[in-house]
Amino acid sequence: MIKVSVVGAQGRMGSHVVDAVNAAPDAELALALDAGDDLTAITPENTDVVVEFTVPSVTLDNVLALIAQGVDVVVGTTGWTDDKLDQVRAALADAPREGQSVFIAPNFAISAVLADYFARLAAPYFESAEVIELHHPDKVDAPSGTAIHTAQGIGEARAKAGLGAVPDNTQTDGGSRGQVVDGVHVHAVRLRGLNAHEEVLFGNAGEQLVIRADSFDRGSFMPGVLLAARKVASGEFPGLTVGLDHFLDL
Numbered sequence: 001m002i003k004v005s006v007v008g009a010q011g012r013m014g015s016h017v018v019d020a021v022n023a024a025p026d027a028e029l030a031l032a033l034d035a036g037d038d039l040t041a042i043t044p045e046n047t048d049v050v051v052e053f054t055v056p057s058v059t060l061d062n063v064l065a066l067i068a069q070g071v072d073v074v075v076g077t078t079g080w081t082d083d084k085l086d087q088v089r090a091a092l093a094d095a096p097r098e099g100q101s102v103f104i105a106p107n108f109a110i111s112a113v114l115a116d117y118f119a120r121l122a123a124p125y126f127e128s129a130e131v132i133e134l135h136h137p138d139k140v141d142a143p144s145g146t147a148i149h150t151a152q153g154i155g156e157a158r159a160k161a162g163l164g165a166v167p168d169n170t171q172t173d174g175g176s177r178g179q180v181v182d183g184v185h186v187h188a189v190r191l192r193g194l195n196a197h198e199e200v201l202f203g204n205a206g207e208q209l210v211i212r213a214d215s216f217d218r219g220s221f222m223p224g225v226l227l228a229a230r231k232v233a234s235g236e237f238p239g240l241t242v243g244l245d246h247f248l249d250l
């Protein structure tokens with residue numbers, strides 16, 4: 001049995017993770033902690049893997065504390081930058097236990113992971129590319145971590161293919177053209193009734209490709225969370241791994 005502790009356990013995602021762990025045949029819930037609880041209660045004796053779904057402003061500190069306590073961590077919280085990822089790598093290099101793992105996923109839903117993957121494949125073949133993400137209005141960050149990751153992948157694939165800047169003759173912009181991530185415009189919609197959705201638009205003269213992923217329910221993230229917990233607990237992924245695609249045979 002994999003002993004799983006959940007940090008952010010009272011949140012929208014954390015509470016689903018608690019239910020998913022309780023329902024999994026090969027996992028058992030160790031501790032369920034939220035804001036104000038003492039993270040040092042989590043130890044290698046009571047926990048194999050911590051699943052962390054909190055808020056972007058606290059996740060780095062939580063992950064660094066958990067690494068220092070000798071446990072592996074699966075992180076779904078957004079807000080990760082290259083600098084923060086480097087801090088995690090440095091902490092893992094000094095970790096108390098040999099082969100410790102941290103796994104961070106911008107998105108655990110298979111539809112979103114594949115959309116991100118397909119966007120990277122399509123990117124070299126189109127002159128224009130834009131990302132639109134659409135979410136529930138309780139989300140605190142914009143654009144979504146997934147949209148940033150998708151835009152970064154498109155930007156990298158375009159650069160590798162020798163493509164220049166996307167065509168755009170906008171002369172005035174009050175913000176309507178979105179946030180530019182690695183040369184790709186990213187737009188965020190917040191609408192009651194939505195959960196988590198992403199659309200990637202690619203254009204050439206006379207043609208368009210649209211890649212869209214819709215997560216209608218938070219249950220859609222749970223198979224990915226459990227897969228990540230199992231992979232991390234296997235001990236086969238020491239160090240920092242970013243993205244569920246690393247655990248899929250793509």
Ligand SMILES: NC(=O)C1=CN([C@@H]2O[C@H](COP(=O)(O)OP(=O)(O)OC[C@H]3O[C@@H](n4cnc5c(N)ncnc54)[C@H](O)[C@@H]3O)[C@@H](O)[C@H]2O)C=CC1
Nearest residue numbers: 008010011012013034035054058076077078105106107108
């Ligand atoms: N990777 C993925 O597939 C997904 C990622 N997310 C991300 O997960 C994060 C959480 O999303 P939601 O659950 O919707 O947010 P939420 O606001 O419902 O839950 C966050 C929880 O963290 C708790 N918290 C805040 N500070 C804490 C601390 N210092 N220690 C422990 N707990 C603390 C809050 O009290 C709350 O219960 C967001 O960054 C969101 O973008 C959300 C859905 C899927």
Ligand SMILES: O=C(O)C1=N[C@H](C(=O)O)C[C@H](O)C1
Nearest residue numbers: 078106107139144145146196
């Ligand atoms: O806050 C959410 O809900 C989600 N957050 C993640 C993100 O920012 O990409 C993943 C998913 O889109 C749901």
